Amino acid sequence: MAFTAFSGTAQAAEPAVRKRSPIALLLLLPGMFYLILFFVTPFFSLIITSLQEPDPLRFGEFNNAFNWQNYVIVIETYWEQGLRSIGFAALATLFALLIGYPLAYFIAITLRPFPLLQALGLVLVIAPFFISFLLRTLAWKQIFATEGPVAGILSSVGILEPGTAITGTAFSVVFGLTYNFIPFMVLPIYSILATFDLRLIEAGNDLYGSPATTFRTVTLPLSAVGVISGTLLTFIPAVGDYINASRDFLGSADTTMIGNVIEANFLVLSNFPAAAALSLLLMAFILVLVGFYVKRSGTEDLL
Amino acid sequence: MTNNDVSQGGFAEAGADLELVGISKRFPGFTAIEELDLTIPAGSFFALLGPSGCGKTTTLRLIAGLEEPTTGRILIGGRDVTATKAYQRPVNTVFQSYALFPNMTIMENVAFGLKRRGIKNADSLAHEALQLVELDHLAGRKPKQLSGGQQQRVALARAVVNRPALLLLDEPLGALDLKLRRQMQVELKDIQSEVGLTFLHVTHDQEEAMTMADTVAVMNKGRIEQMGAPQDLYELPQTAFVAKFLGQSNLFTGDVVTTAKSSIVVDAHGTRIEVPTDRAQRHNGRITVGVRPEKVTLHDSAPKADSSRNVIGPGRITDVSFSGVSTQYEVTVPHHGAISVFAQNTSISSLHHDGDQVWLSWSVGHTFGLADEAEGEPVSRFHADLDTSMIAVQSRKDLEAELEEA
Amino acid sequence: MRGFGKWGIWIYSGMAFVFLLIPIVYTIVFSFNDYRRTNIIWTGFTFDNWLNVCDAQDVCQSFGNSLFIGLVATVLATTLGTMIAIALVRYRFRFRNATTLLIFLPMATPEVVLGAGLAAQFLQAGVSKGLWTIILAHTLFCLSFVIVTVRARVASLDPALEEAGRDLYGNPFQVFWRVTFPMLLPGIVAAALLSFALSFDDFIITNFNRGAEVTFPSYVYTAAARGIPAEANVIASAVFFLAIALVLIAQVSAAARRRQLAKAG
Numbered sequence: 005m006a007f008t009a010f011s012g013t014a015q016a017a018e019p020a021v022r023k024r025s026p027i028a029l030l031l032l033l034p035g036m037f038y039l040i041l042f043f044v045t046p047f048f049s050l051i052i053t054s055l056q057e058p059d060p061l062r063f064g065e066f067n068n069a070f071n072w073q074n075y076v077i078v079i080e081t082y083w084e085q086g087l088r089s090i091g092f093a094a095l096a097t098l099f100a101l102l103i104g105y106p107l108a109y110f111i112a113i114t115l116r117p118f119p120l121l122q123a124l125g126l127v128l129v130i131a132p133f134f135i136s137f138l139l140r141t142l143a144w145k146q147i148f149a150t151e152g153p154v155a156g157i158l159s160s161v162g163i164l165e166p167g168t169a170i171t172g173t174a175f176s177v178v179f180g181l182t183y184n185f186i187p188f189m190v191l192p193i194y195s196i197l198a199t200f201d202l203r204l205i206e207a208g209n210d211l212y213g214s215p216a217t218t219f220r221t222v223t224l225p226l227s228a229v230g231v232i233s234g235t236l237l238t239f240i241p242a243v244g245d246y247i248n249a250s251r252d253f254l255g256s257a258d259t260t261m262i263g264n265v266i267e268a269n270f271l272v273l274s275n276f277p278a279a280a281a282l283s284l285l286l287m288a289f290i291l292v293l294v295g296f297y298v299k300r301s302g303t304e305d306l307l
Numbered sequence: 308m309t310n311n312d313v314s315q316g317g318f319a320e321a322g323a324d325l326e327l328v329g330i331s332k333r334f335p336g337f338t339a340i341e342e343l344d345l346t347i348p349a350g351s352f353f354a355l356l357g358p359s360g361c362g363k364t365t366t367l368r369l370i371a372g373l374e375e376p377t378t379g380r381i382l383i384g385g386r387d388v389t390a391t392k393a394y395q396r397p398v399n400t401v402f403q404s405y406a407l408f409p410n411m412t413i414m415e416n417v418a419f420g421l422k423r424r425g426i427k428n429a430d431s432l433a434h435e436a437l438q439l440v441e442l443d444h445l446a447g448r449k450p451k452q453l454s455g456g457q458q459q460r461v462a463l464a465r466a467v468v469n470r471p472a473l474l475l476l477d478e479p480l481g482a483l484d485l486k487l488r489r490q491m492q493v494e495l496k497d498i499q500s501e502v503g504l505t506f507l508h509v510t511h512d513q514e515e516a517m518t519m520a521d522t523v524a525v526m527n528k529g530r531i532e533q534m535g536a537p538q539d540l541y542e543l544p545q546t547a548f549v550a551k552f553l554g555q556s557n558l559f560t561g562d563v564v565t566t567a568k569s570s571i572v573v574d575a576h577g578t579r580i581e582v583p584t585d586r587a588q589r590h591n592g593r594i595t596v597g598v599r600p601e602k603v604t605l606h607d608s609a610p611k612a613d614s615s616r617n618v619i620g621p622g623r624i625t626d627v628s629f630s631g632v633s634t635q636y637e638v639t640v641p642h643h644g645a646i647s648v649f650a651q652n653t654s655i656s657s658l659h660h661d662g663d664q665v666w667l668s669w670s671v672g673h674t675f676g677l678a679d680e681a682e683g684e685p686v687s688r689f690h691a692d693l694d695t696s697m698i699a700v701q702s703r704k705d706l707e708a709e710l711e712e713a
Numbered sequence: 714m715r716g717f718g719k720w721g722i723w724i725y726s727g728m729a730f731v732f733l734l735i736p737i738v739y740t741i742v743f744s745f746n747d748y749r750r751t752n753i754i755w756t757g758f759t760f761d762n763w764l765n766v767c768d769a770q771d772v773c774q775s776f777g778n779s780l781f782i783g784l785v786a787t788v789l790a791t792t793l794g795t796m797i798a799i800a801l802v803r804y805r806f807r808f809r810n811a812t813t814l815l816i817f818l819p820m821a822t823p824e825v826v827l828g829a830g831l832a833a834q835f836l837q838a839g840v841s842k843g844l845w846t847i848i849l850a851h852t853l854f855c856l857s858f859v860i861v862t863v864r865a866r867v868a869s870l871d872p873a874l875e876e877a878g879r880d881l882y883g884n885p886f887q888v889f890w891r892v893t894f895p896m897l898l899p900g901i902v903a904a905a906l907l908s909f910a911l912s913f914d915d916f917i918i919t920n921f922n923r924g925a926e927v928t929f930p931s932y933v934y935t936a937a938a939r940g941i942p943a944e945a946n947v948i949a950s951a952v953f954f955l956a957i958a959l960v961l962i963a964q965v966s967a968a969a970r971r972r973q974l975a976k977a978g
Contacts, residue, residue, distance in 0.1 A: 024804065029806070032797055032806065038852070038853070042849060042852075043819055046830030049837050050833050114723070123964050128734065132736070134952065136930060137914050139740050139941070143735075144736055147735070147739060149753070186733065244823025246917065247916065247934075262825075266825050267825065267920070276836065279829055287823070371880055373879070392884075393879040394882045400880045402877055404871065406874050406877035419883070419891075423883045465881070466881075
């Protein structure tokens with residue numbers, strides 16, 4: 005399953021025989037060429053674009069330059085959205101972990117004696133993937149709408165002032181991010197716990213560990229790779245997302261994230277250098293984060 | 308003349324000679340086969356016997372064409388096939404893991420080789436082969452629906468149906484339980500005499516090799532130590548490795564003190580042991596001699612001097628293990644260490660007990676002299692428990708490590 | 714306390730499942746809404762939206778575009794990805810680590826960066842955006858997922874099977890098509906389905922590279938401001954049911970196969 009991409013389990017047993025052969029080149033070249041042409045070179049395009057300066061005569065046109073001040077300007081202008089993105093994504097990752105870990109544990113371990121229920125549980129977890137990302141996000145918007153059921157109940161019990169919006173707040177954006185990326189948290193943790201030897205828990209209990217102690221000292225450390233993989237798989241798409249925070253969905257002008265800024269600069273304002281500089285800064289941040297994570301957790305073979 | 312040309316769809320009418328000339332195989336980091344010359348006559352059942360990692364599986368893979376030798380030539384029926392690919396050789400293999408194609412039925416598995424060679428009546432030949440192994444009624448099943456023993460027989464049928472000049476068996480019985488293994492040994496032997504092909508059987512199970520093969524070659528550290536009929540190998544081992552690997556042996560090392568025409572005498576820590584000259588590989592200097600445990604007799608008191616028997620003692624019994632038909636004793640004799648004795652349980656009164664003082668004797672004619680010296684337990688320089696793919700994995704890993712260092 | 718510990722996880726997980734399903738149920742229910750101008754308030758039950766999906770012409774056309782893009786991108790990504798997966802498992806080659814990194818990085822790159830990067834490249838190269846730029850972009854992000862999925866399958870393949878194929882007179886071409894490929898097929902199919910799902914539901918990368926073309930997600934995004942017609946819910950629900958049906962069929966047939974094997978054994 006691709007969702008184990010960040011965890012060690014995708015790595016099956018070491019293949020028996022690896023030979024050197026010209027066939028390897030034939031198999032690799034087309035795909036690698038594709039990746040270089042459409043993944044690597046776009047980064048050079050981004051670097052070039054990010055250093056461009058506006059054409060003094062024609063509006064909306066840019067000339068190649070070494071205008072590194074673009075980076076200073078975008079940081080000065082958008083540091084708030086940048087920090088907000090990191091904060092929102094971190095919160096969403098935390099909530100996804102709080103919901104996702106017990107869920108993965110439930111499916112992998114509690115339901116293990118019932119294969120059919122286990123299969124059903126897995127299907128339910130990936131079910132959100134099968135319905136349009138945008139429509140399921142819009143569904144939340146309408147559920148949370150001022151005239152919707154949630155606001156009605158909350159205001160009738162007096163928690164919410166009547167007429168106050170739930171959507172368009174930091175809460176609704178983090179809520180949407182959490183919801184949309186929970187499966188990315190559950191699946192890698194599940195794939196680790198699914199192969200977890202239950203006798204280890206029995207051994208822990210046998211050796212006078214309370215269920216809580218056994219969980220803390222045996223189960224949790226052994227599922228750490230899944231947790232690491234799940235947090236990365238949740239955080240990365242969440243930090244760059246701009247659908248949940250968009251005004252037409254769960255956000256407002258006060259919840260703008262870095263993704264919204266990049267989109268607006270590129271597609272609406274045609275300020276390509278700013279969009280490119282922001283993209284590169286975001287990518288650099290993620291690379292540093294992933295590198296740090298991988299180093300700290302010692303799981304070099306995340307792929 | 309035997310037609311070995313597979314590309315023309317010919318069947319071997321009988322097995323063909325296999326000749327290995329100066330074969331060696333080096334993997335980066337270790338040598339699997341040092342220098343191998345071997346001839347297997349047509350129609351024989353030949354066993355390559357050795358511990359894990361001795362090079363026997365590599366030898367098999369070289370013959371099958373799955374590996375290329377570093378040096379040397381391979382000839383089948385006199386034709387040099389060294390440069391030909393696996394699919395061009397008149398050789399078929401029964402793989403250790405059976406390697407049945409899980410996506411095909413039993414029938415499709417067995418007919419696979421025939422169809423690749425474009426043989427017309429592939430299906431009826433496949434049915435015949437399945438009848439031979441008594442599995443024709445399961446032809447429509449998938450391999451996973453069969454038991455281990457049945458899968459093994461399908462693998463055999465899939466190879467035999469091609470009437471190869473040479474059939475290679477890579478520990479094909481290793482995955483079966485003891486009872487099934489015995490049964491399959493008999494069946495394999497029957498099938499071999501029925502179809503009359505040359506069988507080359509690789510195994511680490513000495514009993515299996517001895518019961519099934521006409522000729523056994525004992526392999527160790529990439530070389531063949533000794534080759535011959537099973538009984539000859541057992542009665543007259545030539546090296547310490549063969550003496551210890553094939554059954555058990557009690558070995559004594561000492562200097563030759565007397566050399567006569569018919570026998571020589573070795574002085575091992577003050578004990579004189581006589582060996583017939585024709586049963587000793589070396590006749591002077593420091594040599595190792597030995598005797599099989601079942602040839603040794605126990606005595607309660609020092610036996611009368613008898614020039615036809617070697618005597619050691621006194622020693623003390625340190626272990627008795629009773630196994631029904633026989634009893635195995637460990638006797639510790641000063642300077643000689645522990646000596647094993649197998650005694651038939653012919654009468655209850657002859658039972659000896661732990662701690663008893665005993666003397667040991669055996670007929671001079673049962674003593675053998677080795678070509679090399681025993682140096683304790685034979686130590687394999689390879690990792691224990693390597694099978695086909697493990698050897699390959701290990702070699703690749705070694706190579707990769709080597710490359711990374713470079 | 715112990716009793717709660719035992720049942721607590723059932724209750725907690727049950728609530729989590731309900732949470733996951735709420736917007737799905739909402740979307741499906743509102744595909745039956747007899748809506749007037751905007752499909753926000755429940756006004757009554759009708760099958761009309763399902764029977765006349767293409768009355769909302771934009772919805773139908775964008776759906777067609779998404780299908781076409783998804784199919785082409787899936788074929789491209791699955792072909793290229795399977796080739797790479799086989800090479801990665803079976804062969805030794807130089808720059809292995811660099812290759813692995815190059816495959817891994819697109820999955821660690823936020824979509825907005827992938828999208829902006831490609832758009833910047835198309836802009837500089839003077840390529841006008843359209844269906845083909847979308848397809849190129851989708852193939853790119855599906856590729857890594859295909860490689861990872863198929864690679865696991867190749868790695869679990871017993872090399873002795875291919876050796877047996879060679880031993881039984883199969884030339885390299887025959888061994889690949891008769892032994893290797895059929896064994897890899899389940900992995901390849903899984904990768905293709907995943908690719909299609911990723912492509913069909915992608916919005917962010919598409920939005921940067923679509924030019925004037927409209928895919929189903931980009932239609933929904935644009936329409937979100939003024940109200941989504943229930944026909945969009947119909948399409949999404951239909952796709953959902955189809956996907957669930959596929960998954961269930963796969964699960965049931967796998968269970969049936971296991972039972973059959975158990976009976977034979």
